[in-house]
Amino acid sequence: MPELPDLEVFAANLQKRFKNKIVETVEVSVAKKLNVSAAELKDAVEGHALEKAVRDGKTLQLHFKNDAIVGLHLMLHGEIRPLDEAIKYPIVSFHFKGGDGFALTDFQKAATPTLNPELSEIPDALALTPAYFTDLLAKKKVQIKVLLMDQHHIRGIGNTYADEILWEARISPFSISKAIPEKEVKELLKAIKHVLSKEAKDIAKKLPVDLHGEIKEFLRVHRPDLEKSPTGAKIIIDKKGARKTYYTDEQQLFTL
Numbered sequence: 001m002p003e004l005p006d007l008e009v010f011a012a013n014l015q016k017r018f019k020n021k022i023v024e025t026v027e028v029s030v031a032k033k034l035n036v037s038a039a040e041l042k043d044a045v046e047g048h049a050l051e052k053a054v055r056d057g058k059t060l061q062l063h064f065k066n067d068a069i070v071g072l073h074l075m076l077h078g079e080i081r082p083l084d085e086a087i088k089y090p091i092v093s094f095h096f097k098g099g100d101g102f103a104l105t106d107f108q109k110a111a112t113p114t115l116n117p118e119l120s121e122i123p124d125a126l127a128l129t130p131a132y133f134t135d136l137l138a139k140k141k142v143q144i145k146v147l148l149m150d151q152h153h154i155r156g157i158g159n160t161y162a163d164e165i166l167w168e169a170r171i172s173p174f175s176i177s178k179a180i181p182e183k184e185v186k187e188l189l190k191a192i193k194h195v196l197s198k199e200a201k202d203i204a205k206k207l208p209v210d211l212h213g214e215i216k217e218f219l220r221v222h223r224p225d226l227e228k229s230p231t232g233a234k235i236i237i238d239k240k241g242a243r244k245t246y247y248t249d250e251q252q253l254f255t256l
Contacts, residue, residue: 001076004125004156005199006214007055009207010080014053014060014102017082017209021096022049023064029090036115044068044115045094057124057155059117062094071117072104078111080104080211102211125156125192133189137177141256144180144188145173145245157192163222163246165195167229172253173238173245179254222246 002010023045028038036044048064055061060072060080072080081087083101092113093103104111123132136154140147148154148162157165166173169191171184180188202218216223220230223246228234233248 001158002074002212002214003158003161004055004058004196005161005203007058007060007074008196008200009204010211011053011055011060012204013207013209013211014062014080015050017211018050018094018096018100018102019052020049021098021100022047023094024097025095027090027093027095029092030109033091033109033112034115035117041070041092041113041115045070050096055156057120057122057151058158059114061117069116071112071114073112073114074104075106075108075110075112077108078104078106082211120155122152122155125154126196128154128189128192130186130189134182134185137180137185140177142177143173144171144175144177147177148192156196159243159245160219160222161196161199164199164219165191166251167221167247168195170251172251173247175252175254176256179256181254184252184254221248 026042026045028034028041031038034041045064045068048066048068051063051065053060053062058073062070081103083093083103087103087105089105089107090103091106091111093101095101104113145162145166148157148165149159163173169188171180171188199218203215206215207213221235226235229248231250233250235246235248238245
């Protein structure tokens with residue numbers, strides 16, 4: 001599943017390839033995923049140029065010059081595929097004048113396009129302020145990994161990068177949020193911004209034009225092919241249901 005750094009790269013690459021191009025046709029293949037009718041989406045977008053593509057939380061957003069916005073949530077298995085590739089399982093396709101275009105695809109048909117999504121008051125992971133983050137942790141008795149992944153409080157962090165962030169901050173994923181000392185809270189916030197920003201830059205170098213694909217080689221603990229962290233500690237895997245948590249005994253456990 002693409003996470004925040006991947007989506008940062010895909011948004012940048014969408015903008016590089018399609019900025020200022022005019023949508024000629026929107027083709028809706030799975031209408032039930034839309035929040036409006038296919039006709040409404042087509043009317044809002046066709047004939048208009050793409051102004052920019054950005055990432056917002058776990059969503060890609062296409063901003064058009066007529067102020068229409070289309071959000072694309074890839075869910076678990078969705079992908080952005082350029083139309084010059086073989087397209088399977090399209091949800092919605094955008095055809096631009098001149099012949100170029102791309103499709104949102106998903107074999108599970110779960111990926112979701114949304115016309116003019118509501119603005120969220122929940123902060124993006126890269127826009128967290130020290131005051132908000134400190135106050136949030138002070139109120140919560142849940143495990144810190146659970147909180148980092150809770151999109152109702154912080155948007156953008158998923159399973160993989162929660163592990164990477166907590167390892168960099170040397171905080172156990174099983175620590176209780178409000179038990180983490182102020183000094184470590186500051187380090188954790190610093191780790192959030194550093195890990196996510198650095199990963200996006202590293203992935204961009206590997207995928208300078210791509211609209212899909214996941215690069216795992218920069219991960220330091222959340223990788224099944226690794227036995228030890230970069231500092232030589234054994235990587236421990238805790239599995240609950242389909243979700244795995246990767247951590248080491250270097251990470252301090254804080255409890256009430």
